[in-house]
Amino acid sequence: MRDTGARLLVAIASVAGGTQLGLSLASRPDSPRFYGLTAGVATTWLVAGTAARPAHDTPDGRSVAGPIALGVAAFAAFYTAAPVARRIPVLGRAVAGALGYAHHGRTPLVLATTLLNGVAEEVFFRGAVYDLAGDHAVATSTAVYVSVTAATRNPALVLASLVMGTLFAWQRRTSGDVWAPILTHLTWSILMLTVLPGRFAGTARDGSMVPRP
Numbered sequence: 001m002r003d004t005g006a007r008l009l010v011a012i013a014s015v016a017g018g019t020q021l022g023l024s025l026a027s028r029p030d031s032p033r034f035y036g037l038t039a040g041v042a043t044t045w046l047v048a049g050t051a052a053r054p055a056h057d058t059p060d061g062r063s064v065a066g067p068i069a070l071g072v073a074a075f076a077a078f079y080t081a082a083p084v085a086r087r088i089p090v091l092g093r094a095v096a097g098a099l100g101y102a103h104h105g106r107t108p109l110v111l112a113t114t115l116l117n118g119v120a121e122e123v124f125f126r127g128a129v130y131d132l133a134g135d136h137a138v139a140t141s142t143a144v145y146v147s148v149t150a151a152t153r154n155p156a157l158v159l160a161s162l163v164m165g166t167l168f169a170w171q172r173r174t175s176g177d178v179w180a181p182i183l184t185h186l187t188w189s190i191l192m193l194t195v196l197p198g199r200f201a202g203t204a205r206d207g208s209m210v211p212r213p
Contacts, residue, residue, distance in 0.1 A: 001071065003132060006053070006128065007132055009051060009052050009128075010048060010129055013044050013047075013049075013124065014129075014144060014147075015209065016044050017041050017044040017045055017124070018147075018150075018151040019151065019153050020038075020040045020041045020044065021149070022151035023037050024038045025098075025154060029100055029101045029104035030106060030109075032103050032131035034101070041117060042116045042119075042120040043120075044120075045064055045095040045117070045120035045123060046122055046123055046124070048124060048128065049120070049123035049127045049128040050123060052128035052131075052132070053123075053131045063175070063180060063183075067179075067181070067184040068183055069184035069189045070167075070171070070184045070187075071186070071187025071188040071191070072187060072188075074164065074184065074188045075174070075187070075188050075192060075195070078160070079195065079196060081177070082095075085156065091155060092133075094154045094156035095138060095156045097154060097156075098154055102193050102197055107166040110193065113193075115190070118189045119182055119185075119186070120187050122181045122182045125144065125145045126141060126168050126169060129144050129145075132167060135168050137172075137173065138169040138173055139169075141165070141169045141172075142165040142169050146161045146162050163177075164188065167184070171184060184204075187211050188197050
């Protein structure tokens with residue numbers, strides 16, 4: 001695909017995916033609407049990302065351990081920062097709201113949705129967007145990632161997209177492909193989904209404290 005057509009496709013997909021993303025986080029947790037919209041977001045990223053970028057090599061065994069370890073380290077940083085976020089009302093409410101989708105949803109479906117979207121985001125943002133960004137690929141791909149995430153109107157997710165988007169883009173630059181950020185993203189996402197909610201036990205979606213189970 002020529003660059004002009006690829007850029008047009010990426011622009012359209014960014015608007016379409018961002019719109020679906022915003023609607024999904026405005027939907028009731030564990031509802032068909034939520035799962036349908038999140039599946040639509042992943043499909044948008046995967047189709048557009050695959051169409052707009054050339055094929056790349058598959059990973060070898062040597063490239064797996066480092067990205068997984070980095071994902072664990074990134075999660076550890078977020079886990080350590082969680083008590084600070086809880087003390088900042090706007091962040092505490094935002095994190096509690098996002099984690100509510102994991103708490104109230106069916107774990108297998110939420111996990112599958114999270115992992116599918118993790119892969120799709122890397123194919124699109126660290127794949128197509130990065131490839132088309134030119135000399136400032138790290139900054140540009142991260143800026144697009146943050147802008148799309150802003151459609152959720154969740155400051156915690158926007159802040160996380162800035163931190164992790166920069167990390168993923170740096171990985172893409174140093175590794176030359178999307179496989180390293182994919183592995184880091186999936187590792188980080190699994191831990192955020194399965195472990196972090198316990199750090200926020202007792203925080204309601206509106207930010208108020210509720211009894212721990």
